[in-house]
Amino acid sequence: MAFPIRSAVAALCAGLAATLLTTAPARAEKQEHAWTVSAGAHAPRARITLDDSTGTLNLSVTRDGRTVIEPSPVGIVTEQADTSRELRFLHRKNRTVEERYRTKSGKRLDRRVRMHETRLSFATPAGARLDLLVRASADGVAYRYVLPAGHGDVLGETSAFNLPPDARAWLGTYRADNEGQFTEYTAATAPTGEYSDQALFETAGGYTLLAESDLTGTYSGARLAHDNGSGTYRVKLADARVKTDGPLTTPWRAMVTGDLATVTRSTFTDDLAPASKVADTSWIKPGTVLWTWLAGGRPAGQSLAAQKAYVDYAAERNWPYEAVDAGWYFKTDAWDTTDPDWQTDSWMPELTAYARAKGVGIIVWIHQRELDTPEERAQWLPTLERWGVKGVKIDFMDSEAQPTLKWYDAVLADTAAHHLMVDFHGSTIPKGIQRTWPHVMTLEGVAGEEKRNNTAAHLTTLPFTRNVIGSMDFTPGAFQRVGLRPNSDAAEAGLAVAYESGLQMFAGTPESYDARPLARDFLDQLPAAWDDTRLLAGRPGQEAVLARRSGDRWFLGGVYAGAARTAEVPLTIGSGRWLVETIEDGTGGLVRNRKVLRGGDTLTVDVVAGGGFAGIACPWRPGVTTCHR
Missing domain, CATH: 3.20.20.70 (Aldolase class I)
Structure with a gap:
């Protein structure tokens, strides 16, 4: 009986070795041509792929396994090279970007940045080089191109964002002064035309605001070009030819991503930008x-x-x-x-x-x-x-x-x-x-x-x-x-x-x-x-209630579209008891209401058609009758 057992074991080992030899190269090749970047388990995840047959790059974004951005083309075309195709992968380099900085104004003064960065290097058959930098944080994904000297002027990008056709979209028609009205569509039904790159979409993966960061005179401003019936929004530059001299690092193409509260509170586009060039900021007073x-x-x-x-x-x-x-x-x-x-x-x-x-x-x-x-x-x-x-x-x-x-x-x-x-x-x-x-x-x-x-x-x-x-x-x-x-x-x-x-x-x-x-x-x-900003309630085009903190007081601002209603606002500003003073529309003009609520309670406000409210919340204790100082 020993001989048959030894023969069976030898055959099994030989088969296993053959399997490993035939599957390992395929697994390595797949890994070499697909890369992921993410800052954590529930953070947005970027996936970059290189198509073997065409040498083209695509980038997609998911969040908790759900679609944010479908695979979308990545590439840039210059006088000397088309780096949107026939690319060959060279190498990858990773690092973590951690920074702290303080601003003079904005959603909050103290900022903390933590991003994972991947630099993917590629070359064309003619030897033209392209580095693709991808960053991912808890509230966004961004990418930019880095080109060496000698590439000539930039003639355009092949960059685009592919959205699910049925994604809700809030778009502002592009104007040079950026004063277009925001209107709600779906990604596919938006009229053919150009839109500001501050475009908001709702997909299965949450909300995503397309944006740009670190734009200077080394490059050209971007807008989004769209054809009705498609979920694709192409990056179109303001200049048909971008003058360059030496190496070039393009602006970031950013996707601020998360639930609506995360997107609203995000400082992602600031976090991507270079540090302050003003050494002494003591004279800057908001x-x-x-x-x-x-x-x-x-x-x-x-x-x-x-x-x-x-x-x-x-x-x-x-x-x-x-x-x-x-x-x-x-x-x-x-x-x-x-x-x-x-x-x-x-x-x-x-x-x-x-x-x-x-x-x-x-x-x-x-x-x-x-x-x-x-x-x-x-x-x-x-x-x-x-x-x-x-x-x-x-x-x-x-x-x-x-x-x-x-x-x-x-x-x-x-x-x-x-x-x-x-x-x-x-x-x-x-x-x-x-x-x-x-x-x-x-x-x-x-x-x-x-x-x-x-x-x-x-x-x-x-x-x-x-x-x-x-x-x-x-x-x-x-x-x-x-x-x-x-x-x-x-x-x-x-x-x-x-x-x-x-x-x-x-x-x-x-x-x-x-x-x-x-x-x-x-x-x-x-x-x-x-000192801080929070979204208490919101839906684009319907309602927006924000709370902003200064010291121990929260200031409230609510705006609504549509018919009169009794608005219900979660008071998610912290534990404890709060005195909440609101200014509302009354029958004879503005009226003030005062309530004592616990953090997490629901604040109810009577809102007229096209109405809203303003308010202040401060810590309550016996004897406190107003938040005004």
């Missing part, structure tokens, strides 16, 4: 601003007396800034800066001195054309600094083409050198700029309060799209624009919290505030910056 444009228009801008009256009101309310908009330096179209006396013709030095004595800083509007060249910036910026101006609102760039991005690079360095905070209007959207240049307090890039065609659905979509990626100068508080805005007075007050901006510009008139003392007193309480 705060609320009395903005005079919607309050008085150009006639107010041309009047020193009117501006002093606005300064008086800001001082009375302890609002730290007043913004002087278009008109203050106009004679015909602009001052003749070739006149040696042009700097002495302005009343701005008198206004800044007047405001300084009252504890108010002045922000001034200026057209981009006045700062277009180094010579013009050398005239304007030192003068504004000498006058005591605290910041500039620069308007009408209206482009994301490479020459304009180079201008951004220059003006950012120059304004920082002259200690001038910046508010960009008619502009690009943040794209990580506020981490690298923390004196950029806010940017427009949104269909804001000035617009007369905004909808309540648009207002409830902005916290999940545009405001996710950085400060947004929507300019809330325009109570006088009854009939020109789609929301109620309580919702208008709530926008000051629901929308984050390092310089929160209040767009109302003093008379409109005094006619609504509850809203005015609420705005008086708003802090300069936030």
Whole structure:
């Protein structure tokens, strides 16, 4: 019996060895041409694959095994090489990126970054090189291209994002000033056209906001091109040819991913951006601003007396800034800066001195054309600094083409050198700029309060799209624009919290505030910056309730679209008992309600059609009757 057993064992071993010899190479080959990157078990997972037959790269994203982004093409085409095909894998390098940094404004001041990074290196048959950098964190996945010198100008990307056709989509039609309205579609039914790259999708894997980070004048701004009937959104650059000189690292193509609360709270696009280039940030001070444009228009801008009256009101309310908009330096179209006396013709030095004595800083509007060249910036910026101006609102760039991005690079360095905070209007959207240049307090890039065609659905979509990626100068508080805005007075007050901006510009008139003392007193309480941000309730296009913390107080802002209702908001702001003061719409105007609730309880608020609310929650103890200080 021994011999048959030995024979059977030998045969089994031989068969097993043959199996191992035939299957091991296939397993190794498969591993060599598919790579995954993830920051953890429940974090989004990127999978990069190289097709053996075509040499093309694809990237897909899943979360907890569910689809976020379907396999999507990756590649870039230059004058010298098409690195979107016929690629051969060379090697892989991994590292962990861990950073801590502090900002001057945003969703929270202290940030902690932990990302897993993979660098995959490839070559074409002709020897052209391409490195694909992929990063994954708890709240997103991003990739970028790295090219060596000698590749020539960039002619375009083959990058795209393939979404499930039935994915819900919230898209803003692309405009150079990024002021398109957000509308809900499915990924496939969105009309053929171009959309802003701040596009939000809902898939089986949760929510994903497409975005961009670390965009500078070395490259070109991106938008999304889409054909009706397809779930594909292609990356289209603003320039047909991107000028390059030497090695190139492109901006990050980012996918902010998670449940809606995670996406809303995310700082992923900032986390991807380079560290601050401003060594001393002590002069950068966020705060609320009395903005005079919607309050008085150009006639107010041309009047020193009117501006002093606005300064008086800001001082009375302890609002730290007043913004002087278009008109203050106009004679015909602009001052003749070739006149040696042009700097002495302005009343701005008198206004800044007047405001300084009252504890108010002045922000001034200026057209981009006045700062277009180094010579013009050398005239304007030192003068504004000498006058005591605290910041500039620069308007009408209206482009994301490479020459304009180079201008951004220059003006950012120059304004920082002259200690001038910046508010960009008619502009690009943040794209990580506020981490690298923390004196950029806010940017427009949104269909804001000035617009007369905004909808309540648009207002409830902005916290999940545009405001996710950085400060947004929507300019809330325009109570006088009854009939020109789609929301109620309580919702208008709530926008000051629901929308984050390092310089929160209040767009109302003093008379409109005094006619609504509850809203005015609420705005008086708003802090300069936030320690934390949480989404309490939300659905794009329907409702958005955000809580932002300063110290031990949480400020609440809720906006709703649709019919009147009793809103139910989970008070997920921490354990213990809280005094919650809300400002709501009543039958005769705004009313204040007070409740004592435990953390995790449901806050109920009566909301009118297109309404909302504002509120403050503070720790309750016996004897505490108000959250106002």
